[in-house]
Amino acid sequence: MQLVVDQLETKLGKKEIVKNISLQVNKQKFVGVIGPNGCGKSTLLKSIYKSIPPHNGKVFLGDIDVLNTSQKKISQQLGVVGQFNEMHFDLTVEQMVLLGRTPHKKLLEVDNQEDIDIVEEALSQTNLLDYKNRSYLSLSGGEKQRTILARTIAQQPQFMILDEPTNHLDIRYQLEILQCVKDLKIGVLAALHDLEMAAHYCDYLYAMQNGKVYAAGTPEEVLTPEIIGELYQIKCETYTNPVTKQLGFVYQI
Numbered sequence: 001m002q003l004v005v006d007q008l009e010t011k012l013g014k015k016e017i018v019k020n021i022s023l024q025v026n027k028q029k030f031v032g033v034i035g036p037n038g039c040g041k042s043t044l045l046k047s048i049y050k051s052i053p054p055h056n057g058k059v060f061l062g063d064i065d066v067l068n069t070s071q072k073k074i075s076q077q078l079g080v081v082g083q084f085n086e087m088h089f090d091l092t093v094e095q096m097v098l099l100g101r102t103p104h105k106k107l108l109e110v111d112n113q114e115d116i117d118i119v120e121e122a123l124s125q126t127n128l129l130d131y132k133n134r135s136y137l138s139l140s141g142g143e144k145q146r147t148i149l150a151r152t153i154a155q156q157p158q159f160m161i162l163d164e165p166t167n168h169l170d171i172r173y174q175l176e177i178l179q180c181v182k183d184l185k186i187g188v189l190a191a192l193h194d195l196e197m198a199a200h201y202c203d204y205l206y207a208m209q210n211g212k213v214y215a216a217g218t219p220e221e222v223l224t225p226e227i228i229g230e231l232y233q234i235k236c237e238t239y240t241n242p243v244t245k246q247l248g249f250v251y252q253i
């Protein structure tokens, strides 16, 4: 199964924000979207999961025509961790994560032991077992972010879209969350700001500039001083980090 985005175009007001973007996420691959503030990453992701309706293009998840299929059917295969997760009513963390089971249930079907076990496992993977009975609204930004990820894990999707999933998270949780998502071994499309994390976790990258794909390829192909310099309008040097042996970056205005 693949997530295929074909010639997607999205306008907000009169302004064209996503301009003819095509991309692909293969099964079990971690694909990153990078690019400067305002280049259209969130709008692209929201257009793919229909939170903002695109005015042109197609999105296919396997043979499911996403833009013309019910949310429930899509949610059985595709999970979303958005950038802002505010809620106006309160639930416990466990109740929030149980909501992830909704796409797999019939109307008014009660949660069974399998649902409870899946939720317990998702809470464990996101280090939230001790928070199970806490009120969601009382959580810190990072704890809320992890709860939303746990809910999406409980949904057991084949693909996940994440919009800056490490927003609000301290360094340890940034690493833990991205590793946790990677370990799910599902297809992932994630907007990321941290280029070292993108280099480390992504199998493939799309670099966006002004609503278009500016460059695409493996992290080694995309994260070059020339492309990063042009994308963010800075001077950049890359090096191999002597400790991690991974790609490192030095920036200058």
Ligand SMILES: Nc1ncnc2c1ncn2[C@@H]1O[C@H](COP(=O)(O)OP(=O)(O)OP(=O)(O)O)[C@@H](O)[C@H]1O
Pocket: 012, 013, 015, 017, 035, 036, 037, 038, 039, 040, 041, 042, 043, 044
């Ligand atoms: N309702 C709207 N009407 C017009 N323009 C909008 C609207 N909402 C967002 N935009 C603009 O669309 C552009 C793309 O925004 P988007 O949030 O997709 O960018 P982004 O790459 O995710 O940015 P960031 O990295 O800052 O999160 C921005 O210039 C933003 O100001």
